[in-house]
Each structure stands twice: as C-alpha cells, then as structure tokens.
Amino acid sequence: MTWRIQICHQLTPKVAPSSDNFSKKYSQILTDLGLQSTCIYKEYVNIHRTREFMKSTFMYTEHVNLQSTCSSPLPTRLPSFVGTISNMTVTAGRDSSLSCSVRDIGDYKVTWMHLNRVMLLTIDQTTITLIPRFRVTRDDPTTWTLHIRNVEPDDTGYYVCQVNMEPVINQVGYLQVVVPPEFVDEETSPSHVSVQESHDVRLVCRAKGVPEPTIRWTREDRLPITTARGSKVYKVDSEELVLKGVTRKDMGAYYCIATNKVPPSISKRIVLEVQFQPLISVPTQLVGAPVGTSVTLECKVAAFPNAVHFWRFNDQLLINSSRQETQEIQKGYTTTMRLTLSSIKPRDFGTYVCAAKNSLGETESNVRLYVVPPEQHVDSSLVDTWDRPNEYRSDLDAGSPSYTLEDYNVRGGGPPSPLGGAGPSLGTSGRTGYGGHPSSGTVSISRTGVWYTWCLAAACLGSSTLHITSLCTDLALPLLLLLLGRWEASSRPSPAPALT
The missing domain is CATH 3.30.1490 (Dna Ligase; domain 1)
Incomplete structure (x- = not known):
C-alpha cells in the first residue's frame, strides 16, 4: 500500500x-x-x-x-508525451492554439512557457501571465491546449510544454505570426510628384510586413519605363525608381506594388507630372474658303501645367459670337484649339493667331485664311462634245446655242491645229462646210489657244499667293476676252459681193 x-x-x-x-x-x-x-x-x-x-x-x-514495507519500492509509471506539438503559421489579428498531450500525468503539472519572452504562461489549468489574450484548457485527461486570441507579431517564437518531474521533460512548438505588407507613409513618395522637363526624379516606396515585402514598379498605361541606364523595361523590382532627364513621355501614373505572399498585396499610385512650356503645332497653316461659306481653323497645344488658350485676329482677342465659335478638346497634356467661322465675309480673310500661356512661358502660331473663288459651272453639252471629238453634228450651225468650239474646229476644214485637229474656216455664208476654203476675212481659232486659256485659269484658281493672283488677273482675263472677241468676229457672215 x-x-x-x-x-x-x-x-x-x-x-x-x-x-x-x-x-x-x-x-x-x-x-x-x-x-x-x-x-x-x-x-x-x-x-x-x-x-x-x-x-x-x-x-x-x-x-x-x-x-508500507521496506523490502523493495513499487515500480512507478512516469509521465510521457503523446505525439508532438504542431508548428503553426497564422496571420496577425487572428486566433491560434497549440496542443500538448501527456499520458500518466498523475499529480504532476503541465506548464506552458514562451521561450522568446522568457515568460511563464500557465500551470495546469491556471493562467499565470497577466496578458488576457492567453488562456489554457484541458480538453481531455491527456491534452492541454494553449489558446492565443488576436495574435500579434510579438507572439512569434517557441512555446514550451513542460512536465514538472525530475528531470523535467518538455516539448517545443513554433508559432509564426505573418503580417501583410503595409506602406510606411513617412518614407514613401506622395501621390503626385512634379518635376521640370530634363531634370532627374526619384520615386520611393517603402513597405513593412512579415516576411519582408518586395516592391515592383509598373506604368499604368503599360508603356515601358526608361531606367537610369537608358534601358526600356516594363517592370522594376526596387524600392526606389530613378528616372534621369525626364521628358513629357515619362509623364503618367506609376504603380508600386508591395507583396510578401501574405494576402492581400497592396499598391500605391504615384502620378509623375513633367512641367514644360507650351508647344504649338498647326496641322494646316494655309486654309482657303469661298466667301459666304464656313471654315474651321485648328491648332494643337502641348503644355503642363495646363495653359490658357486664346485666338487673335488683327490684334483683337476673339470671343464666341454668332459668326465665330471657339472650342477646346483636351486629352492628357495636349489640347486641340478650334476656331469655326460662319458666313465668311471679305474682311474675315487674313492671318489668325493661336496662342497658349502657362507659368513656364508663352507660345503662339499663325493660320492664314485666304479667299477661294466659287466653283464655275461648265455646260454639260460642251464637256460632252470635247470628250467625243470624232462625233460630228451636221445639223448645227454657228448660230445655234448648242454649237461648240470643237464642232467648229473639226468641221471647218481649215488648216490643222498644233494638236492635230483641222482648223475652222468660214465660207461666204458664214456656215462651216467640208472642203471649204477660208475667205480673206476668215479668222481661225485653234484648240491650243482655248486649252492655254483653261490651263491658266485653273492655275489661277489654285493659286495661294498674292503675286500669282495678280499675274492671273493681268494675263488670263485679257487673253480670254481676246479669244472670245475673235470667236465673235469669225462667226459673223461675210458681206455679199457688190453687184456690177
């Protein structure tokens, strides 16, 4: 006993x-x-x-x-562990637990200790530590479970389950508390960074977490990033992104993404603003339009920060009115300026100035509006006959409204023209005929002169300078009048011979 x-x-x-x-x-x-x-x-x-x-x-x-006897002591079964303590990994803020199983515990006690903190946590079913997040339960006669509520990074470490026998026996389990990445705001670049063109810039992204996060940079518009070494890449793995001699092409939003394989990953959007003075490009510097029509003038302005845009004409600032309207279409740092003029009058022709101004400078460019004569109407019968010179119409005479220069030249039987056609001839009756001979008063008009007149008129219509326009006025119109005068003279019948 x-x-x-x-x-x-x-x-x-x-x-x-x-x-x-x-x-x-x-x-x-x-x-x-x-x-x-x-x-x-x-x-x-x-x-x-x-x-x-x-x-x-x-x-x-x-x-x-x-x-009760002194002959020999009775054998005693000592406590022993059943299985091992499982290592745990848990995200900060969640709950976790570690279990320790001991058989034949008898009157011995099971204790839990945090080895990293050198802190006794529990004895048997009693919590010793004053940290309320720790408690112990005895789930069955052989199992003691240590519960940790709302775990914190400091809870990471080795936990020892010990039985107070001589010598003591213990088991060790490890709890790893992982922490999702979090940006360190005081060490991270702000959401907007401004720099003047051709200067250097450094973007910084710092993050903390367990394990240590990694940082990756990308562009929001998926364009390549020009690194400090001049190479073009689509991603940069570094806490710092250094850009040398930035240009307006580097302007845009950049993402720094922090991840440590503990969800969720986080990202920060940093907008890089490259400042430069306005630059104006004009798609069409010479614009022509007839009087009474409408026309739109256009300029494209690139600037940052955004510029103030305006139009001038004859040193007067243009504003919206019943006959003129201004419009601005912005896309990124580029703005399209448009000026629409309605019911154009002669006084509206001239040079228009589009200008832009921001804090770094002012730029302007010119658009010239010139007059274009209205399109002339050409009789379809005339064009039709010229297109088919070999088709003759013998039933027409020179007095008919449908009689054409082509008919006259081909039928007249006169001397051949430089273009290969026969020259016209007039008989005494004033009518054209086959094999007739021109009289002394007959005037031949070749197609060459007519074509010269039309070519010169076409060149005048397409001219865009004052000098060419003046030359057309001086030469084309008199030549045309001369040809028409000769045509009228040749179409009159010759006088009848005097009777003897």
Missing part, C-alpha cells in the same frame, strides 16, 4: 527547505501515522519554483512517496 503526501510551504525567497529538515519533518509525520521511520522510501524531492506576478514570494512544493 502506497501513500502520497503533498505539503505546500509558502516561504520568503531567502528561505528554502534543507534535506535534513525534510527528513525530520516527514519522519515525524510517519511516526504519527504509526509507521516506522526506517521504512521511509524517498523516491524524489522536487522543488518547483513559480514566480507569481504581483507578489514577492515563492511557492515550494515537496513530494514524498511512502510505502
């Missing part, structure tokens, strides 16, 4: 029970129980010290096993 006696002493830290006092004390207990002191079998003496928070004392627990 075996007795187990447990005596708890609460002593000051400087007082500890000695082995002599231990023997004397329990010898007296055995005597009182009617047992001989020579029958004491001292299996072990374990002094377990636990520092209690908020107290300045130590607790000493002494165990003595007694048996």
Whole structure:
C-alpha cells in the first residue's frame, strides 16, 4: 500500500527547505501515522519554483512517496508525451492554439512557457501571465491546449510544454505570426510628384510586413519605363525608381506594388507630372474658303501645367459670337484649339493667331485664311462634245446655242491645229462646210489657244499667293476676252459681193 503526501510551504525567497529538515519533518509525520521511520522510501524531492506576478514570494512544493514495507519500492509509471506539438503559421489579428498531450500525468503539472519572452504562461489549468489574450484548457485527461486570441507579431517564437518531474521533460512548438505588407507613409513618395522637363526624379516606396515585402514598379498605361541606364523595361523590382532627364513621355501614373505572399498585396499610385512650356503645332497653316461659306481653323497645344488658350485676329482677342465659335478638346497634356467661322465675309480673310500661356512661358502660331473663288459651272453639252471629238453634228450651225468650239474646229476644214485637229474656216455664208476654203476675212481659232486659256485659269484658281493672283488677273482675263472677241468676229457672215 502506497501513500502520497503533498505539503505546500509558502516561504520568503531567502528561505528554502534543507534535506535534513525534510527528513525530520516527514519522519515525524510517519511516526504519527504509526509507521516506522526506517521504512521511509524517498523516491524524489522536487522543488518547483513559480514566480507569481504581483507578489514577492515563492511557492515550494515537496513530494514524498511512502510505502508500507521496506523490502523493495513499487515500480512507478512516469509521465510521457503523446505525439508532438504542431508548428503553426497564422496571420496577425487572428486566433491560434497549440496542443500538448501527456499520458500518466498523475499529480504532476503541465506548464506552458514562451521561450522568446522568457515568460511563464500557465500551470495546469491556471493562467499565470497577466496578458488576457492567453488562456489554457484541458480538453481531455491527456491534452492541454494553449489558446492565443488576436495574435500579434510579438507572439512569434517557441512555446514550451513542460512536465514538472525530475528531470523535467518538455516539448517545443513554433508559432509564426505573418503580417501583410503595409506602406510606411513617412518614407514613401506622395501621390503626385512634379518635376521640370530634363531634370532627374526619384520615386520611393517603402513597405513593412512579415516576411519582408518586395516592391515592383509598373506604368499604368503599360508603356515601358526608361531606367537610369537608358534601358526600356516594363517592370522594376526596387524600392526606389530613378528616372534621369525626364521628358513629357515619362509623364503618367506609376504603380508600386508591395507583396510578401501574405494576402492581400497592396499598391500605391504615384502620378509623375513633367512641367514644360507650351508647344504649338498647326496641322494646316494655309486654309482657303469661298466667301459666304464656313471654315474651321485648328491648332494643337502641348503644355503642363495646363495653359490658357486664346485666338487673335488683327490684334483683337476673339470671343464666341454668332459668326465665330471657339472650342477646346483636351486629352492628357495636349489640347486641340478650334476656331469655326460662319458666313465668311471679305474682311474675315487674313492671318489668325493661336496662342497658349502657362507659368513656364508663352507660345503662339499663325493660320492664314485666304479667299477661294466659287466653283464655275461648265455646260454639260460642251464637256460632252470635247470628250467625243470624232462625233460630228451636221445639223448645227454657228448660230445655234448648242454649237461648240470643237464642232467648229473639226468641221471647218481649215488648216490643222498644233494638236492635230483641222482648223475652222468660214465660207461666204458664214456656215462651216467640208472642203471649204477660208475667205480673206476668215479668222481661225485653234484648240491650243482655248486649252492655254483653261490651263491658266485653273492655275489661277489654285493659286495661294498674292503675286500669282495678280499675274492671273493681268494675263488670263485679257487673253480670254481676246479669244472670245475673235470667236465673235469669225462667226459673223461675210458681206455679199457688190453687184456690177
């Protein structure tokens, strides 16, 4: 028969029970129980010290096993662990737990400790630490589970499950607390960064997390990034993005993406603004239009920051009215300026100025509006006959409104023209005929002169300068009048011969 006696002493830290006092004390207990002191079998003496928070004392627990005979001690089954403690990985802010299983625990105690903090957490089913996020439960006679609520990064480390026997036995489990990436705002570039063209710029993105996050840069418009070495890449893996001698092509939004394989990944959008003075391009600098029609003048302006745009004509600022309207279409840092003029009058022709101004400078360009004569109407019968010179119409005479120069030239039987056609001839009757001979008053008009007149008129219509226009006026119109005069003279019938 075996007795187990447990005596708890609460002593000051400087007082500890000695082995002599231990023997004397329990010898007296055995005597009182009617047992001989020579029958004491001292299996072990374990002094377990636990520092209690908020107290300045130590607790000493002494165990003595007694048996009724002195022949030989009875065998004792010692505690042992069942399985191992599983290592855990948990995201900060969630709950976690570690389980420890011990068989044959008897009167021994199971304790949990955090090795990294050197902190005792629980004894048996009692929580020792003052951190309320820790607690222990005994799920069954062999399992002690340590619960950690709302885990924090400082909870990472080794946790020890220990049985207070001599020698002590323990198991170790590891808890890894991971933290999603988070930007360090005070060390990260702001959302908008401005720099003047041709200057250098450095964009910075700093992030923290467990494990350490990595940073990747990309452009929002999916265009390549020109690195400090001049190479063009679509992504840069670095906390800092350095751009040398930036141009307006580098303007846009850049993304820095932080990830450490702990969801969620995060990103920050940083807009790079490259400042430059206005630059104007004019798609068409010479625009022609007839009087009474409408026309639209256009200029394209590139500038940042955005510029003020305006039109001038004869040193006067143009504003919207019933006959003129201004319009601006913006796309990125480019603005399309349009000026629409309605019911054009002669005084509207001239040079128009499109101008733009921002904080870095002012630029302007010119668009010239010139007059274009209205399209002339050509009789379809005339064009039809010229297109088919070999088709003759014998039933027409020179007085008919449908009679054409082509008919006259081909039928007249006159001298051949430089273009290969026969020249016209007039008989005494004024009518054309085959094989007739021209009289002394007959005037031949070749197609060459007519074609020269039409070519010169066409060149005048397509001219765009004042000098050419003046030349056309001086030469083309008199020549045309001369030819028409000769045509009229040749079409009149010759006078009848005098009677003798």
